[in-house]
Amino acid sequence: MGLEPLTDRLAERFTVVTHDPLGLAHGRLGQPVADQRVEEWSEGARRVLDAVLPAGESAYVLGTSAGGVVALDLAVRHPRRLRHVVAHEPPCVTVLPDGERQRALFARVYDTYRAAGPQAAGALMGAVLTETAATDAPGTATTEAPVDGQPLSPAEEPASPMALFLAHVLRPFTAYAPPARPVEAPLTVAAGADSAGQLLHRTAALLAERCGGVFAEFPGGHIGAVEQPEAYADRLTEVLGSPTH
Secondary structure, rough: OHHHHHHHHHHHOOOOOOOOOOOOOOOOOOOOOOOOOHHHHHHHHHHHHHHOOOOOOOOEEEEEEEHHHHHHHHHOOOOEEEEEEEEEEOOHHHHHOOOHHHHHHHHHHHHHHHHHOHHHHHHHHHHHOOEHHHHOOOHHHHHHOOOOOOOOOOOOHHOHHHHHEEEEEEHHHHHOOOOOOOOOOOOEEEEEHHHHOHHHHHHHHHHHHOOOEEEEEEOOOOOOOHOOHHHHHHHHHHHHOOOOO
16 A cells, blocks of 8 residues: 555554555455445444454544545544544545635546546646646646546456546545534644645645644655655654644
8 A cells, every 4th residue: 555664663653553445455456346435434444443442442543635534534423433633635625715626627537537547637636736726727737738548448447546546536535525613533634745835735724724623734745654654654643642733
């Protein structure tokens, strides 16, 4: 899953359990996948907590990107099982003032995947994620550029984690919005320092306000947990140990 350097660093301080909802790191890559639902991933995470936590105990939870959406939903549904939740750049773009436009852009990423394959869709998604508020008027060059490529066959798609994400996770997870009320679990909504001014940085700041959490910056960008795992783990440890960050 690419998180081993991060989890190795965290394991020096914590007992670490990872959740792989699609089982892609455990032999299921290549098997058919249906469209995914946030609440199903959240309930799966809750079952993991029930399996590993002693009665009455609570856990720290970190989720990044789509996992950050799940972490938010888990905080809404099962706050008593959670000691502190850190949701890093969850793409809950519907909470933004321009949320409908952002959802339309992610729908275009999906359409591009179906028409031209994961490489073209990934390039467009990168443009959407790095677009700043200063350039988010419709018709910008980054999001309206033509794309070329070939779609994957039905047999090829299940063998590609990126394709599975684009086909079955992207749209339902970017459509998710947590209730506009404070969650009961301690919550930090994080964004990468390198994402400043970009779509998911401003989304994270607004989500923290909407959910009664605290906003914090972490090393790196959207995938800072992979880009700078040791610095990210150290920042996470700092946040979990401080009520005010």
